[in-house]
Amino acid sequence: MVTPLPTLPPPTPTPWPTLPPPPLMTAAPRLNPGAAAEASLSIPSPPPTSPPTRSPTGSAFVVGRSGEGRDILAWRFGTGERVLLLVGGLHAGYEANTVTLVNELIAHFEAAPGDVLPGITLVLIPAANPDGLARGRQAAGRFNASGVDLNRNWSCGWSAEAYWRTERVDPGPRPLSEPETQALAALAQVLKPAAAVFYHSAARGVFAGDCGGADSAGLAAALGEAAGYPYGRPFTAYRVTGTAPNWFDGQGIPAVDVELTGTRDSEFVRNLRGVMAVQRWLVAR
Numbered sequence: 001m002v003t004p005l006p007t008l009p010p011p012t013p014t015p016w017p018t019l020p021p022p023p024l025m026t027a028a029p030r031l032n033p034g035a036a037a038e039a040s041l042s043i044p045s046p047p048p049t050s051p052p053t054r055s056p057t058g059s060a061f062v063v064g065r066s067g068e069g070r071d072i073l074a075w076r077f078g079t080g081e082r083v084l085l086l087v088g089g090l091h092a093g094y095e096a097n098t099v100t101l102v103n104e105l106i107a108h109f110e111a112a113p114g115d116v117l118p119g120i121t122l123v124l125i126p127a128a129n130p131d132g133l134a135r136g137r138q139a140a141g142r143f144n145a146s147g148v149d150l151n152r153n154w155s156c157g158w159s160a161e162a163y164w165r166t167e168r169v170d171p172g173p174r175p176l177s178e179p180e181t182q183a184l185a186a187l188a189q190v191l192k193p194a195a196a197v198f199y200h201s202a203a204r205g206v207f208a209g210d211c212g213g214a215d216s217a218g219l220a221a222a223l224g225e226a227a228g229y230p231y232g233r234p235f236t237a238y239r240v241t242g243t244a245p246n247w248f249d250g251q252g253i254p255a256v257d258v259e260l261t262g263t264r265d266s267e268f269v270r271n272l273r274g275v276m277a278v279q280r281w282l283v284a285r
Contacts, residue, residue, distance in 0.1 A: 059075050059076050059077060059110070060073050060074065060075050060076075061073070061074055061076065062074075063125060063183045063184070063187050064179060064180070064182065064183025064184075064186065064187075065179060065183070066129070066130045066131045066144065066145065066179060066180055067131055067144055067145035067146055067178070067179050067180070068130075068131045068134075068145045070130035070131060070134070071130070072125065072127070072128060072130060072180065072183050073125070073126070073127075074123050074124060074125045074187070075106045075109075075122075075123070075124045075125075075126075076121060076122070076123050076124075077109045077110075077113060077116045077121070077122045077124075078113075078116035078117075078120050078121040078122055079121060080116075080117070080118060080119040080120040080121045081119060081121075082119055082120050082121070082194040082195075082282045082283070082285075083120075083121045083122075083123055083191045083192070083193040083194055084120060084121070084122050084123070084193065084194060084195050084196075084197070084275070084278060084279060084282060085123050085125075085187075085188070085191065085193040085195070085196040085197070086102060086105065086122065086123070086124045086125070086196075086197050086199070086275065087102070087124075087125045087128050087184070087196065087197065087198045087199065087244070088100075088101055088102035088103075088124075088125065088126050088127065088128070088198075088199045089102070089125075089126055089127035089128050089129055089130075089132070089133055089199075090128045090129055090150050090151050090180075090198055090200070090244065091129065091132070091142045091149075091150070091151060091200060092127065092129050092130075092132035092133035092134075092135070092141045092142065093132055093135065093136070093137060093138055093139060093140065093141025093142040093143075094137055094138075094139070094141070094142065094201070094202075094263045095142070095199075095200055095201045095202075095263065096133060096136075096137055096141070097201055097260060097262070097263055097264055097265060097266050097267075098199035098200060098201060098260065098266075099126050099127050099133060100266040101199055101260070101266035101267065101268060101271055102124050102125065102126040102127075102199065103126045104266055104268045105124055105268070105271070105272065105275065106124050106126065108268075108272060109122060109124075115276065116279070117276075117279045117280065117283055118283070119282075119283050120279050120282060120283065122275075123187075123191060123193070125184075128150070128180055128184060129143075129144055129150055129180055131144050131145040132144055132150075142164070143169070143170070144178055144180055146170075146172075146178065147170050148170050148171065148172040148177070148178050149162060149164060149169040149170060149171060150178060150180050150181055150244075151198075151200075151240075151242075151243050151244055152169060152170075152171035152172070152240075152241055152242040152243070153171055153172040153175060153176060153177060153178050153181045153242055154175060154176065154181060154185075154242045154243055154244050154246060154247035155175035155176060155242070155247055155250075156211040156242070156243075156246040156247045156249070156250040157211070157241050157242055157243070157246050158171060158174075158175040158241060158242035159171065159241040159242060161241075162241050162242065163238055163239050163240070163241075164238075165237075165238055166238065171241065171242050175242060181244075184244070185247070188248065188251060188253065192253075193248075193253055194253070194254075194282050194285075195219050195253065195254045195255065195278060195281075195282060196244075196245070196248045196253055196254070196255040196256075197219075197223065197255070197256055197258055197274075197275075197278065198244050198245060198255070198256070198257050198258070199257075199258050199260065199271075200257050200258065200259050200260070201259060201260035201261075201262065201263050202259060202260050202261055202262045202263045203235065203237060203259035204229060204230065204259055204260070204261040205224070205229050205230045205231060205233075205235070205258075205259050206220045206223050206224035206227070206229045206230070206231040206256050206257070206258050206259070207220070207231075207233075207234065207235045207245070207256060207257045207259065208220040208231075208234075208245065208249075208254075208255075208256050209243070209244075209245030209246045209247075209248055209249030209250075209254070209255040209256060209257075210234070210245075210246060210249060211246045211247065211249040211250030212249070212250065213249050213250045213251060213252045213253075214248075214249045214251075214252050214253055214254040214255070215254050216245065216249045216254045216255055216256055217232070218254065218281070219254040219255070219256050219278065219281065220232065220256045222277050222278055222280075222281035223256060223258065223274040223275075223277060223278050223281075224274075225277070226273045226274050226276070226277030226278075227258070227270040227271055227273055227274035227277075228270055228273075229258065229259075229261075229270075229274075235257070243257065244257075245257050258271070258274070
């Protein structure tokens with residue numbers, strides 16, 4: 001028998017749920033020596049601008065606060081038992097198009113609430129790393145205010161030796177050491193989502209979490225088939241450790257990383273198809 005998820009409270013702009021405010025951090029984001037130079041070789045360096053942030057509305061709530069005290073906001077649509085969590089901007093910087101994508105998805109479901117299927121609740125977080133987003137489209141924007149790579153800070157497969165491409169990056173002093181990952185983990189414990197999708201760019205594919213706990217491969221197939229992204233193979237471009245989808249999978253929650261094709265376009269239409277397909281997949285389970 002499937003235990004019903006907790007009933008969500010009515011939409012309210014007041015914080016729900018929230019973590020105690022962390023102390024403000026002033027350390028600048030950092031790459032290990034040479035990382036910024038390596039990044040600039042691979043991706044053009046545009047002016048450091050960021051997508052505009054959304055103002056809270058009646059369906060918004062505060063998940064937690066970043067190291068520099070910025071709200072991490074989520075939007076909720078629907079009232080179903082099965083919660084689908086969609087997260088953008090864990091890596092801001094060059095991946096700011098994922099913030100744009102989730103903002104566009106929010107706008108779509110605000111305008112077309114009937115696209116939230118019966119039995120489903122959508123929870124969308126546009127900018128899980130608001131401090132990185134504030135630093136704009138540059139390599140330093142990938143990290144949080146302490147210079148930690150938030151997609152290397154999760155406990156399943158965490159390693160003190162972490163990489164972005166060929167460069168060492170800071171995974172934090174221990175798993176879930178950062179206020180942003182703590183906030184997402186606490187939210188997962190409250191919502192107990194039926195599935196979680198994390199948006200990144202730009203490796204073009206859907207990569208399933210793998211910590212031995214859930215059908216993340218099935219989620220990847222449903223989303224990838226509908227959105228037209230490759231799926232069914234692990235990420236092998238370089239060694240990746242301590243990722244969010246792996247942690248969620250280990251909690252029994254199917255989870256994937258969706259890698260957009262480029263660093264500019266949000267690829268909204270194909271990703272809306274993917275979200276609709278995942279809803280149908282969840283309803284059929």
